[in-house]
Amino acid sequence: xxxxxxxxxxxxxxxxxxxxxxxxxxxxxxxxxxxxxxxxxxxxxxxxxxxxxxxxxxxxxxxxxxxxxxxxxxxxxxxxxxxxxxxxxxxxxxxxxxxxxxxxxxxxxxxxxxxxxxxxxxxxxxxxxxxxxxxxxxxxxxxxxxxxxxxxxxxxxxxxxxxxxxxxxxxxxxxxxxxxxxxxxxxxxxxxxxxxxxxxxxxxxxxxxxxxxxxxxxxxxxxxxxxxxxxxxxxxxxxxxxxxxxxxxxxxxxxxxxxxxxxxxxxxxxxxxxxxxxxxxxxxxxxxxxxxxxxxxxxxxxxxxxxxxxxxxxxxxxxxxxxxxxxxx
Numbered sequence: 001x002x003x004x005x006x007x008x009x010x011x012x013x014x015x016x017x018x019x020x021x022x023x024x025x026x027x028x029x030x031x032x033x034x035x036x037x038x039x040x041x042x043x044x045x046x047x048x049x050x051x052x053x054x055x056x057x058x059x060x061x062x063x064x065x066x067x068x069x070x071x072x073x074x075x076x077x078x079x080x081x082x083x084x085x086x087x088x089x090x091x092x093x094x095x096x097x098x099x100x101x102x103x104x105x106x107x108x109x110x111x112x113x114x115x116x117x118x119x120x121x122x123x124x125x126x127x128x129x130x131x132x133x134x135x136x137x138x139x140x141x142x143x144x145x146x147x148x149x150x151x152x153x154x155x156x157x158x159x160x161x162x163x164x165x166x167x168x169x170x171x172x173x174x175x176x177x178x179x180x181x182x183x184x185x186x187x188x189x190x191x192x193x194x195x196x197x198x199x200x201x202x203x204x205x206x207x208x209x210x211x212x213x214x215x216x217x218x219x220x221x222x223x224x225x226x227x228x229x230x231x232x233x234x235x236x237x238x239x240x241x242x243x244x245x246x247x248x249x250x251x252x253x254x255x256x257x258x259x260x261x262x263x264x265x266x267x268x269x270x271x272x273x274x275x276x277x278x279x280x281x282x283x284x285x286x287x288x289x290x291x292x293x294x295x296x297x298x299x300x301x302x303x304x305x306x307x308x309x310x311x312x313x314x315x316x317x318x319x320x321x322x323x324x325x326x327x328x329x
Contacts, residue, residue, distance in 0.1 A: 004075035004301070016067045061317035068310035072303045086190050087198040088144045089123065089293050090130045091116055091155075092173040094205035094235075096164040097135075098255035101206070103240035104279055108206050109160055111279040112235065115286040116155045119202070120148055122290025130176050134169030135161030136211045144176055165212030166205060170219030170230065170265065173201045178226035189227040197227045200293040202286070203265065206235040208258040216261050220268040229271035231293070232262040233285055237277045 093116070099109040116131075123129065131141040131154040142154035171186070177199035178189040189199035201223060209216055223230050234257040241252050259275065266273040276282035 058317040058321040065310045065313035072306035090173040092203045095133045098207040099160045101240035115282045119286040119290045136163040138169040138172035163211030166209040167214030167219035168212040171222045174223035174228045186226045201230045203232045220265045230269040231271045232266040234259045
C-alpha cells in the first residue's frame with residue numbers, strides 16, 4: 001500500500017498517540033472532591049455494575065475512528081491486477097492423434113476441453129480470446145474475440161488429427177496475439193505502463209513435434225520477438241498410449257509428453273511451464289492462468305474504505321457509550 005499524501009499520515013501518527021497519552025493521563029488523575037450520599041443501597045441500585053475495561057471501549061473505538069480517518073486523508077492506494085481491453089490470449093491446443101490417449105480421464109482431449117471452459121469462466125470478459133489448434137499444421141478455430149459463446153463453440157469443435165506441428169502453431173498463435181506488422185511480419189504485442197506484455201499464448205501439448213516447417217525453437221523465437229510469453233502445459237503421463245494401424249496391424253504406441261521442449265519454449269518466451277499429469281491438475285492450471293493473463297497492475301485509491309471504517313467505528317463508540325451510560329429512574 002502507498003499514499004498520495006504521506007504527510008497527513010505522519011500527522012495522524014502524532015495525533016493518535018498524543019490523544020491516547022492524554023486519555024491515560026486523565027484516567028490516572030484522582031478526584032479532588034468527594035460525593036456525600038448516605039443511602040448507599042439506593043446508589044448501588046441506580047449505578048450499573050461494569051467490568052473495569054468496559055468504560056474504555058467507547059474511547060478506544062473513537063480513537064480507532066480517528067486513526068482510520070487520518071489514513072483516508074493520506075489517500076491510500078493499492079496495486080491490483082486489472083483486466084485490459086487491449087489484451088489478447090490465444091489458446092493454442094495440440095490436437096494430434098496422441099490426444100486420444102486415456103491416461104488423463106476421460107481422454108486427453110476431453111480433459112483439455114473441460115479445462116478451457118474453466119479458463120473461460122475465470123478470464124475477464126474484456127479480454128479477447130482466440131482458439132488455435134495444431135496437428136499437421138495450425139488452424140485458427142476462433143479468431144480473437146470477446147464473444148464467449150463463440151469461443152466455447154470453437155472449443156467443442158476440437159477433434160484429434162494426426163501429426164504435431166508445434167513450431168508452426170507457436171508462430172501462428174504469436175501472430176494472432178500480437179497482430180500483423182509491416183509487410184506481413186508478426187507485429188509487436190502491446191505492453192502496459194511497466195512494459196509487461198498484454199498478450200499471451202496458453203500452449204497445451206502432449207507430444208513431440210513430428211510435422212511442420214518451423215522447429216519449436218524457431219516458433220518460440222518468433223513469439224519472443226513479438227513480445228508474446230508462452231505458458232506451456234505438458235498434458236499426460238509417461239504411460240499414455242494410443243492404438244494405431246501400422247503395416248496393416250493394430251499396434252499400441254507410447255505417447256509421453258515432451259516436457260523438455262515445452263519447458264524450453266516457456267523459458268525462451270518469458271512465460272511459465274506447467275506439468276499436468278491428470279485432469280484435476282490441468283483444470284487448476286487453466287483456472288490459475290485465467291486469473292493472471294491479460295491483466296496489468298494498476299494503482300487504485302481506497303480512501304472510501306477507510307472513511308467507511310472510521311464512520312462505523314465512530315457510530316460504534318456512540319452506541320456503546322449510550323448503552324453504558326447510567327440512567328436514573
